Amino acid sequence: MADILRAVKGMNDILPPGVPRSEKLPDSALWQWFETTVRSVLGRYGYQHLLTPVVEPTALFVRGLGEVTDIVEKEMYSFVDSMNGDKLTLRPEATAGIVRAMIEHNALYNGPLRIWTMGPMFRHEKPQKGRYRQFNQLDVEALGFAGPDVDAEMILIGRTLWRELGLVEGRHVRLELNSLGQPDERRAHRDALVRHFEQHADQLDTEAQRRLHSNPLRILDTKNPSMQALVESAPKLMDFLGEASLAHFASVRAVLDAAGLEYRVNPRLVRGMDYYNLTVFEWVTDQLGSQGTVCGGGRYDGLIEQLGGKPAPAVGFGLGIERLLLLIQELGLPVPSTAPRVYAIVTSAGAVPQAIVALEALRAAGVPVLMHAGGGSMKAQFKRADASGARYALIFGDDEVARGEVALKDLRQAEAPQRSLPIAGASTWAGDLLNA
Missing domain, CATH: 3.40.50.800 (Anticodon-binding domain)
Structure with missing residues (x-):
């Protein structure tokens, strides 16, 4: 008898309820409920659905995410098209493809857009609970909006979604917030970071040494316990922000305060992509071990121009669906029945x-x-x-x-x-x- 063919490691089947499975993964009924909830919530906020290809030009991610990011350097599934020699990549995230679509179709010609998409992404990394090589992501974007009000709206969409799914903000998930300022402010902070870490080069691990001159901001995100004291003593970006950046951040916080949403300002919060500026945020949990980030996003006002479009502001977030559904399972939250009547x-x-x-x-x-x-x-x-x-x-x-x-x-x-x-x-x- 021929050997059984199995799914690629780190790429999982989503099975119907009741079908035996070798790993504890959300079943298709849980997925269906989540998707229905997402459509309902985003419809109430006026966001429209968009679909983009799974395969994009490799250059899109190199230019959009940054050549020295972990994703581009180590995690992308890239290949050469045997028909025409094009360099292509299975999308590792959704934002760059959405921006490419907006530019290609001149989608902002008639004004700003609120859009969302949902589907598979691909990263070649070590599979573990809540972290897979093919994973699914909800991506929500507001393009053409410059004000802090839309930053706050993005965060409040998250809160609404948690409540619809039975999660309690502050207990099951909590919000962390920061501002990355503008590029010139980050450059000044970057120079200060490099000087700081150079003075303590003997305390840097191999990964930090590699990032020191290419992407020192990512050193702040290290999980290495022996480097935490060094990271805590590093210069803080907030001290380099100008009046406009601080005012933008204060306005975001004012909306969240008025809405009664608790959060923690985390000056070490950074995002993995180079394109972020001003507001960044993450929804995190303590229930999933090391995979604590459930949802993250922020403002990326320079990306549209960076990818060849007319300058336009933008803000958005991405949510890892498998990780969120695992959280719901871990907490034993009630899920609507899919049984026939x-x-x-x-x-x-x-x-x-x-x-x-x-x-x-x-x-x-x-x-x-x-x-x-x-x-x-x-x-x-x-x-x-x-x-x-x-x-x-x-x-x-x-x-x-x-x-x-x-x-x-x-x-x-x-x-x-x-x-x-x-x-x-x-x-x-x-x-x-x-x-x-």
């Missing part, structure tokens, strides 16, 4: 035509119905009906069908009497099944 038991092949016609009428009226298939005894079918989680069983027995009837049994209230209903009038009693 009705399970149809059909006792013989002769009853199938009438049963299917009635079930189609119920489905057209909005009743979720699962029909037993493949035969089996009445006892076996009732066992399946109970395991399905359905509230009701409809029993299409030969005697009932001969009378033009179907039997209705409440599977969750044993004392409820069984009733007979007219098969031909299924659409007239469909509402009773939904509302009872």
